[in-house]
Amino acid sequence: MDITSLTLVETLKSLKEKKFSKAELNKAYLARIDEFNDKFNAFLDVQRDSDGIPAAVKSLISTKGIRTCAGSKIIEDYKPPFNATVIEKLKANGVSVVGKTNQDEFAMGSSGENSAFGPTKNPWDITKVSGGSSSGSAAAVAAHLCVFSLGTDTGGSIRQPASLCGVVGLKPSYGRVSRYGAIAMASSLDQIGPLTKSVEDAALVLEWISGPDGKDSNCHPEIFSGYKTVRSQNKFGMTDEENLKNLKIGVPKEFFGKGLDKNVETVINNAIKQLEKLGAEIVSVSLPHSEFSIAAYYVLMPSEVSSNLARFDGIRFGKTRDKFGGESKRRIMLGTFALSSGYYDAYFTKAAKVRTLIMEDFDKAFDIVDVIVGPVSPTVAWDIGAKTEDPLAMYLSDIYTVPGNLAGLCGLSIPCGFADNLPVGLQILGKQFDESTIFRVGYAFEQATNWHKRKPVL
Amino acid sequence: MPLTLDQVKHVAKLANLPLSENEEEKYTQQLSAVLEYIYQLNTIDTEDVEPTYNVSRKSNVLAPDVAEECLSQEEALANVPKNEKGFFVTKGVFQEE
Numbered sequence: 360m361d362i363t364s365l366t367l368v369e370t371l372k373s374l375k376e377k378k379f380s381k382a383e384l385n386k387a388y389l390a391r392i393d394e395f396n397d398k399f400n401a402f403l404d405v406q407r408d409s410d411g412i413p414a415a416v417k418s419l420i421s422t423k424g425i426r427t428c429a430g431s432k433i434i435e436d437y438k439p440p441f442n443a444t445v446i447e448k449l450k451a452n453g454v455s456v457v458g459k460t461n462q463d464e465f466a467m468g469s470s471g472e473n474s475a476f477g478p479t480k481n482p483w484d485i486t487k488v489s490g491g492s493s494s495g496s497a498a499a500v501a502a503h504l505c506v507f508s509l510g511t512d513t514g515g516s517i518r519q520p521a522s523l524c525g526v527v528g529l530k531p532s533y534g535r536v537s538r539y540g541a542i543a544m545a546s547s548l549d550q551i552g553p554l555t556k557s558v559e560d561a562a563l564v565l566e567w568i569s570g571p572d573g574k575d576s577n578c579h580p581e582i583f584s585g586y587k588t589v590r591s592q593n594k595f596g597m598t599d600e601e602n603l604k605n606l607k608i609g610v611p612k613e614f615f616g617k618g619l620d621k622n623v624e625t626v627i628n629n630a631i632k633q634l635e636k637l638g639a640e641i642v643s644v645s646l647p648h649s650e651f652s653i654a655a656y657y658v659l660m661p662s663e664v665s666s667n668l669a670r671f672d673g674i675r676f677g678k679t680r681d682k683f684g685g686e687s688k689r690r691i692m693l694g695t696f697a698l699s700s701g702y703y704d705a706y707f708t709k710a711a712k713v714r715t716l717i718m719e720d721f722d723k724a725f726d727i728v729d730v731i732v733g734p735v736s737p738t739v740a741w742d743i744g745a746k747t748e749d750p751l752a753m754y755l756s757d758i759y760t761v762p763g764n765l766a767g768l769c770g771l772s773i774p775c776g777f778a779d780n781l782p783v784g785l786q787i788l789g790k791q792f793d794e795s796t797i798f799r800v801g802y803a804f805e806q807a808t809n810w811h812k813r814k815p816v817l
Numbered sequence: 818m819p820l821t822l823d824q825v826k827h828v829a830k831l832a833n834l835p836l837s838e839n840e841e842e843k844y845t846q847q848l849s850a851v852l853e854y855i856y857q858l859n860t861i862d863t864e865d866v867e868p869t870y871n872v873s874r875k876s877n878v879l880a881p882d883v884a885e886e887c888l889s890q891e892e893a894l895a896n897v898p899k900n901e902k903g904f905f906v907t908k909g910v911f912q913e914e
Binding site (some may be wrong): 432436437438440441449532534545573576577645650651652653655657658665669672673674675676677678679680681683686689691692693695696699706708709711712713714716718750751765766767771791 | 820831834835840863
């Protein structure tokens with residue numbers, strides 16, 4: 360048996376049945392990391408003493424005594440004196456950190472190339488980007504270098520690399536998971552979530568990490584407890600046309616406009632047909648303000664970034680501010696400008712009002728439908744270096760994921776096919792705190808298709 | 818609205834961000850392009866729209882005022898670049914730069 364090919368749920372089952380020990384499990388993953396990490400640059404730090412369920416954790420998330428550099432030179436040697444809440448919660452469930460993963464610096468980027476430690480390479484084709492900013496967390500799951508991983512998603516940073524690397528990625532609803540210990544990027548948007556080998560795994564990890572801790576005031580009082588229903592609300596079998604009966608799935612026309620690659624569009628349309636076959640009613644919806652989401656996001660997010668990154672002063676930890684990478688500097692500049700005297704109302708307040716309109720669009724759509732589906736990314740993984748000189752082109756690669764963050768929704772990316780031999784992810788957006796329904800849709804799709812079984816040849 | 822080089826220098830000073838001349842020029846051009854893109858927000862009528870700063874719509878979440886365990890001095894200073902006799906070392910506030 361190839362231990363490293365098992366999902367989290369399968370791994371737990373095998374451990375329970377004593378098919379292998381936790382020591383053998385860690386040995387298998389560490390051997391694989393040793394063999395392949397140089398090729399993909401997914402891990403920045405490897406923990407050889409991992410003795411639980413080996414999970415990979417984005418470098419942005421604080422781990423006590425384990426380097427947490429956030430892909431940046433400025434805190435290159437930083438070892439937090441405390442664990443993030445999600446780490447404490449995972450430990451309580453028998454999970455250990457097998458390594459800290461590569462990422463765009465301070466979670467700012469869509470390709471992994473803004474890491475100060477070199478880009479993560481896509482396991483499907485090492486000349487392509489892995490997506491970002493949770494680049495290493497996606498590549499590590501795709502290459503089976505961990506059982507599952509954690510990432511963070513501020514504008515798509517879990518869903519987009521999951522899509523580009525062909526794994527499952529969940530951005531939980533804003534407030535579902537405590538952000539305590541995740542180095543803050545844009546506090547009104549950031550969420551921690553899992554990247555996994557299956558939909559069921561994502562639901563289980565969410566159940567482990569969700570819930571309040573008294574340290575994140577925006578945290579929802581309830582723990583997500585829908586893991587067990589993911590399986591039970593579905594019937595099994597390829598031909599079952601009942602699984603998604605009575606469910607209305609919205610398809611926003613704005614997610615299929617200019618900029619969407621034709622081959623990706625074909626794959627997404629086929630996935631939607633599959634959902635229809637499973638009994639769902641497909642309804643056309645409109646999100647008229649979503650086309651303004653990148654513009655609003657690139658005011659609100661950098662404003663929050665400029666404030667959050669002010670803490671890097673080289674006094675309590677880290678180096679001096681000239682050590683920030685180019686993209687961090689760019690966003691600090693943009694945010695400082697938008698918040699500066701004389702421009703605040705024209706930029707920051709204006710964007711916050713447009714955010715309200717974007718949220719209202721979703722509210723109206725969710726009056727009619729249960730979930731909204733579409734592409735995660737307008738294209739498949741692109742060549743390393745292709746967009747690094749054109750920040751705006753890079754920003755636009757998040758056009759389908761950013762609206763969900765602005766509205767605080769939950770969103771799932773699941774493998775739904777291939778274009779040009781590279782994976783394509785289907786995005787399933789749900790109402791805030793309605794993760795159960797997006798898992799239901801994702802799980803039914805996964806059971807009815809074989810896309811998630813295709814693995815990269817390393 | 819294009820940014821001028823002087824504005825970029827001013828914003829960098831506000832942000833406490835040391836930039837090279839090369840960076841100042843590059844950001845003048847790149848940030849202008851982004852601001853030009855952002856300008857499309859002005860085509861939307863937001864006259865009667867309330868701004869959203871936080872989707873949870875919560876404000877003033879209070880915690881009980883009780884002392885909790887916190888980091889030891891040793892832990893708090895573990896990552897300090899300059900540690901003098903158990904203190905952080907900062908720049909003088911009233912000194913000339």
